[in-house]
Structure formats: structure tokens, C-alpha cells
Amino acid sequence: MSDTAMRIQRALARAGVASRRKAEELVAAGRVRVNGEVARTGQSVEPGVDKITVDGKAVELPPAAKWYVLHKPAGVLTTASDPQGRKTVFELVPKEPGLTYVGRLDYMTEGVLLLTTDGDAAHLLTHPSSQVPRTYVATVRGSVKAAAAQIRAGVELEDGLVTPEAVSVEPGERPRTWDLTLTIREGRTREVRRLCEEVGLEVLRLVRTSFGPVQLGALEPGMTRALTTKERTLLDALVHS
Known part of the structure; x- marks a missing residue:
């Protein structure tokens, strides 16, 4: 599949024809055609190239997202x-x-x-x-082992409880620093910095190493x-x- 191609059900959903699940049902029922041929569930289509109809009516596909x-x-x-x-x-x-x-x-x-x-x-x-996992590495100074134990148990911030999905600690590159790795699913404003401050850690550097499946x-x-x-x-x- 090319970088601009997409599955037929996704294309129909992006075009506003139906939800992705309903689009799959339309394809399975034989109501969708691609270039005059009955569409197959899961087949790929190319926006701007392939001609798609639903019950004989043309569907205008939006350009592939960048x-x-x-x-x-x-x-x-x-x-x-x-x-x-x-x-x-x-x-x-x-x-x-x-x-x-x-x-x-x-x-x-x-x-x-x-x-x-x-x-x-x-x-x-x-x-x-959405609960998309995000992983951060915070280079910190302070009593990191005790802080990590607090974080694992959950920390109450002003906008709610934060309980990271994963917490790990390794020595940092600089003396008396630690690399605290956290995976969270909330994505609140300045969440990791506020979390570290709440447990008494000074953040020297903060790097997000992944967002969902996308790695740095x-x-x-x-x-x-x-x-x-x-x-x-x-x-x-x-x-x-």
C-alpha cells in the first residue's frame, strides 16, 4: 500500500459516508464499488485516483492526510x-x-x-x-526511589489522580541525577513536571520518547x-x- 492509499472502510468514514463499522457493512453488502467493480472488505483505494460509488452515487474522497x-x-x-x-x-x-x-x-x-x-x-x-500511552524520561534530582514508590501508588494532583502505567529509575549521566521513565495515558497540561514537583523531585530535563506507536x-x-x-x-x- 502506498503512503497515500487507505482501506476502503477508512476512506468512506473520512468522506463522511458512514462510521468505519457501518462502512464495513456497506462493503460487505456489495453496495460499494471501486472503479466499477464491487469493493472487497479491506481493499486499498487511492484518493484522487480511484472512483468510488455507494448505491451508485459518487463519493468524493478527501486528500490523504499528512x-x-x-x-x-x-x-x-x-x-x-x-x-x-x-x-x-x-x-x-x-x-x-x-x-x-x-x-x-x-x-x-x-x-x-x-x-x-x-x-x-x-x-x-x-x-x-483516547488513553494513548505517552512515555517520558525525566532527568531529576532528589530522593528518587522514595518518589518512584509514591508515583507507583498514585499521586493526587489538583486536577485528579495520576497513576502511571509504568515507572522505572536508572542513574543519570550527571552525578547525583536519575532518569525517571514514566508511561502515562492522560496527557494533562505539564502533568509530568507537576507530578515530579509533587513528590519532591527537581526536573532538570524532560523528553517525551514516544506517543502511542511513534518512537523518538x-x-x-x-x-x-x-x-x-x-x-x-x-x-x-x-x-x-
Whole structure:
């Protein structure tokens, strides 16, 4: 499948014909045709190339969404513009009409930031109900073992209880520092920093190493890459789960 192709049921859902599940039912019932042939469940279609009809009526497919992952550096704002003239993430990514970020990273937080032209998917992925796992590595100073035990048990913040899915601790590169790795599913504002502050840890550096299936890997700070077909398929499954 090419980077712009998509499954027929997903295409129908993006075109607003029906939900993905209902679209599968339409295909299974033989009511959908691709280039004049009866569609098969799961077959791929190419926006702008393939002609699709449902009950004989043409369906206009929206252009395939663009997806990128940026390794956001510290000292860059997750916003479209800044009155103070500070650098924003949009100075580091391809110029695409309608490109938006999938959740924010605060000014000094680094790491995985997804951007897409699919605004609906961006909203769904960051909605509290999505429960998309996000992994962070916080370089901290303080009584980290006791703090980690508190975090594992759950910590009450002003906007609710935080209970990370996974917590681990390793010695940091600098003396008397630790790398605290947390996987959370909430995505509240400055959640990891507030969590660390609540348990008495000083955060020296914070990096998001993954968002759902998208890993930071070897991507250098300030660099961007397009998502792979596999990553896009996995994200699509999260959006439509």
C-alpha cells in the first residue's frame, strides 16, 4: 500500500459516508464499488485516483492526510506564532496547509511531537478518552526511589489522580541525577513536571520518547520525518477503536 492509499472502510468514514463499522457493512453488502467493480472488505483505494460509488452515487474522497513526527527541541513553542518572536515548532516542519500539532509539549520539554493535516484525528488522539500511552524520561534530582514508590501508588494532583502505567529509575549521566521513565495515558497540561514537583523531585530535563506507536528513536533534535505506513495504520486504529 502506498503512503497515500487507505482501506476502503477508512476512506468512506473520512468522506463522511458512514462510521468505519457501518462502512464495513456497506462493503460487505456489495453496495460499494471501486472503479466499477464491487469493493472487497479491506481493499486499498487511492484518493484522487480511484472512483468510488455507494448505491451508485459518487463519493468524493478527501486528500490523504499528512503526518509527521518532530523531535521538538527545548526552547521552542508549540504554537503557530509568538508575539515575542520566539521560535515555534512550525518553523521546523514542512509547510503544509492545515497542519496542526497533536497535543502540546511545553516550552522546555523535548521529544516526540506529532503533526498532521487531519484535524479530527488530532482531536481524537488528545481527547482524555483516547488513553494513548505517552512515555517520558525525566532527568531529576532528589530522593528518587522514595518518589518512584509514591508515583507507583498514585499521586493526587489538583486536577485528579495520576497513576502511571509504568515507572522505572536508572542513574543519570550527571552525578547525583536519575532518569525517571514514566508511561502515562492522560496527557494533562505539564502533568509530568507537576507530578515530579509533587513528590519532591527537581526536573532538570524532560523528553517525551514516544506517543502511542511513534518512537523518538534516532531522530535528532529539530528534525522531522514522515510517519511510516505502519505507524499511520496503528494511529488510525487508535482513532477508530
